[in-house]
Amino acid sequence: xxxxxTNLLVYAHREDSVWHEAALARVTELAQARAPWAxxxxxxxxxxxxxxHPRIYAPPSxxxxxxxxxxAWLESPSVVLLAEAPGYWPELRGVVEDGxxxxxxxxxxxxxxxxxxxxxxxxxxxxxxxxxxxxxxARNPLVP
Numbered sequence: 001x002x003x004x005x006t007n008l009l010v011y012a013h014r015e016d017s018v019w020h021e022a023a024l025a026r027v028t029e030l031a032q033a034r035a036p037w038a039x040x041x042x043x044x045x046x047x048x049x050x051x052x053h054p055r056i057y058a059p060p061s062x063x064x065x066x067x068x069x070x071x072a073w074l075e076s077p078s079v080v081l082l083a084e085a086p087g088y089w090p091e092l093r094g095v096v097e098d099g100x101x102x103x104x105x106x107x108x109x110x111x112x113x114x115x116x117x118x119x120x121x122x123x124x125x126x127x128x129x130x131x132x133x134x135x136x137x138a139r140n141p142l143v144p
Contacts, residue, residue: 002030003038003082003115005125006046011142013051013061013069019126022142026124031076040082040114042107044070082114091117099132112136 004027011023030037048070051061061069073079092113095101101109112133115123123130123138130138 001036001038001080001118001120003040003111003118003120003123004030004043005040005111005123005127005130006043006050007126008124008142009039009043009047009073010050011126013047013066014057016057019142026141027073031073031079034078036078036080037076038080038082038115038118038120039073040111042110042114044073044081046107080118082118082120084114085117088113088117095133095135098135101132105129105132109133 008023011017011019012027048066051066054060095109095113108129115136124141125138126140
């Protein structure tokens with residue numbers, strides 16, 4: 001199963017992103033395929049926080065447009081939402097300790113732990129920070 005990180009969701013949504021067309025194509029491929037694909041819940045939270053933030057985007061996405069976008073992704077019959085479940089704490093602790101993670105990088109550790117817990121094969125992200133988590137195969141599908 002492939003999971004999608006926040007940055008690809010943002011690029012797919014924001015038409016003003018230089019990566020918009022490529023990200024939209026990749027996310028649409030996943031959403032329309034029969035194979036399961038995943039979005040970690042923390043990525044949806046972060047997506048909403050980023051695209052509606054007036055200090056990040058001028059103008060920011062209207063709240064209704066952002067929540068409609070999330071609804072559209074959730075309508076994909078093959079999407080799996082990754083959430084904390086029994087066994088999450090040992091995964092998170094292992095990711096934090098193995099990656100020597102502190103401070104704001106804990107957010108990425110949460111994503112990595114959720115991917116490990118749910119046996120995600122690959123995390124699609126443009127964030128190089130995931131290289132500190134060797135048990136999570138991260139790939140940027142926007143570049144060859």
